[in-house]
Amino acid sequence: MSNDKNAEFLKATMMGPNAMRVAEELASRLNINENMRILDLGCGCGLSTLLLAKKYGSSVFAADLWISPTENYERFRSIGIDDKTVPISVDATQGLPFANGYFDLLFTVDAYHYFGDTAEMLPSLIPFVKKGGCIAVAIPGLKYEFGKNVPDVMKPFWSAEVARTIRSLTWWKDLWSAAEGIEIVDIREMDCCKQAWDEWLTSPNPYAIQDKKMMEAENGQYFNLIQLIAKVI
Template identity: 80%
Template sequence: MYTFTNQFISNDKNLEFAEATMMGPNAMRVAEELASHLNIKENMRVLDLGCGCGLSTILLTQKYGVSVFAADLWISPTENYERFQSIGIDDKAVPISVDATKGLPFANGYFDLLFTVDAYHYFGDTAEMLPSLIPFVKKGGYIAVAVPGIKYEFGENVPDEMKPFWNDEVARTIHSLDWWKELWSREKGIEMIDIREMLCCKQAWDEWLTGYHPGLPFATVVAESTKMMEAENGKYYNLIQLIAKVI
């Protein structure tokens, strides 16, 4: 399942590149598992929404040969363009800055696939977001999402070991599979194809946290996340994938 990711990071230069661009659990590995549940064909047009520094974009362009609009709010298009040039995918990947909460600058029905890894939970936790994105995907196309989650809703009963890391932002964005399933089931413009816990959770987290070293970006986030995952110890966190067909 992870043949591309394993081969990519087996090269020392690529591993250094990946470690320098991870913004969370290894987005390339998560993207490869999510993509394995889709029928992605060469030359499809894909929106990689919340692409970060482009690890998911690299996977999509190099493994599948698709054309990708690499959209992110936090990372500048210029930075991503330079990264895409360095890796040799600038002819397949168009970097763009977007804020999904304020609408997307694309034509209706423009994409075969809307793909988002480790980003959707930041902006997709409302009943309004999914229906606002559906028009940009052609009928019969797919929306595929992978997000960090928890095995059950904590509510007011946050486990003691999680309390130091559980603030209002985390409580708003991190939810269970059942929570996401209920939210997406309200939308009549899609057919749910798949929702499950992902297999790569521990490995993707470990590759981010153990691969980090001083001097890389996101130092504070990595340090806090390391403490959190040590306290969590596999009891509460997971990764969740959702795949829906636009009807």
Template identity: 55%
Template sequence: MPIPTPFTDAYDKAFLLDTMMGPNAMRIAEEMASFLPLRQGLRVLDLGCGMGISSILLAQKFGVQVFAADLWIAPTDNSRRFQALGLEEQIVPLAVDATKGLPFAHGYFDVLFSVDAYQYFGTNQTMLPGLLEFVKPGGHVAVAVPGLSRELPGGEVPPELRPFWVPQLDDEFRTLAWWRALWEQADGLRLGPCREMDCLRQAWADWLESPNPHARQDVPMMQAEGGKYFSLVQLCGQRV
């Protein structure tokens, strides 16, 4: 049988290029979602959704109810995008700062989902236990973050990356082993598939085609990196 074309590859490329805010969040979301038991009627919090392309993937491909929460993108702007796609009944846009708590009832969500955002607020021991309170017992947590494929030699930034490295990346870019060790400390979580994602290179290649000025700035960084250091880390777990 022929292998079906990924949902992302069949999507309107111009739309995706205009709405990316980093490595292609729809592509990353599609790979990570394949590890979750998503089905119509489930309630999903897409935390740090950006311009909503991960939320669109979840709603259109899996038929779930999505709460698209972001700190930087105005919910009115995301609402217009969702309405234009006929998804206003499936996706609820919200303004949320995860560091200040979530405006939901405990146990409200079947799945907490996050693509390319958790590294900004989740590198401490308190964030995951706090977020788990909003997931139903038996529900799932799935996070994808940019990271490192291995610890930097001697803990030093390699010379080829120094022109692009900013201090906050020391905290945000971590290895799979580092993230796994952090999540293993959370009470009430059974770890699921924690892995380096297959779509790393394609997700970055998609982003580097974007007209976004930040994408243009990332081109020389990725040329210098040359596939030696970066990773996409997937973390999945189930609330028990």
């Protein structure tokens, strides 16, 4: 972000707390190399894909529901990673078009909370990862469950969608612990939370502009970023 050109690119392509920053911290907890085939699920505009392909040299399938493969392909080509990336459109809730055991790593940043909040989702994804491979997730979360006691300052922002998707570390741990075929390696609050959120709020994205009021009201009291890593066994 210290480079003006990079900062403008990041601001234009962020879709939530700075995915490059979050992906970098998540990736630092994994053993990623150029021989790996990675599914970047819910890649958005491809910031996490860029990190995985450029820094680690991995082959990355950049899968998203909201951003078209053509748009991502053109972006990947412009930054010189089109030879390492396969942009694809998928809806994770409808099943994935890949062979079982195809990926060394399933990596997802700022996205899993939108589709992974059911008991069925994680078990449906596990078969696509090789035994010994990992599923690594980083998502916005809460320091504790609000339940029916939503803090007054947060009530204006607490829609049914937010209440469904933004959950606590304990909630996610309980959900993942119920899945068979994995061993949980690491669940923790991420260090980059404030920085990633602050950088997101500099984006011209309309959702970032909306989030400014919410983050001013939250004032560091309730939100975190949650990292979940599980090994397929």
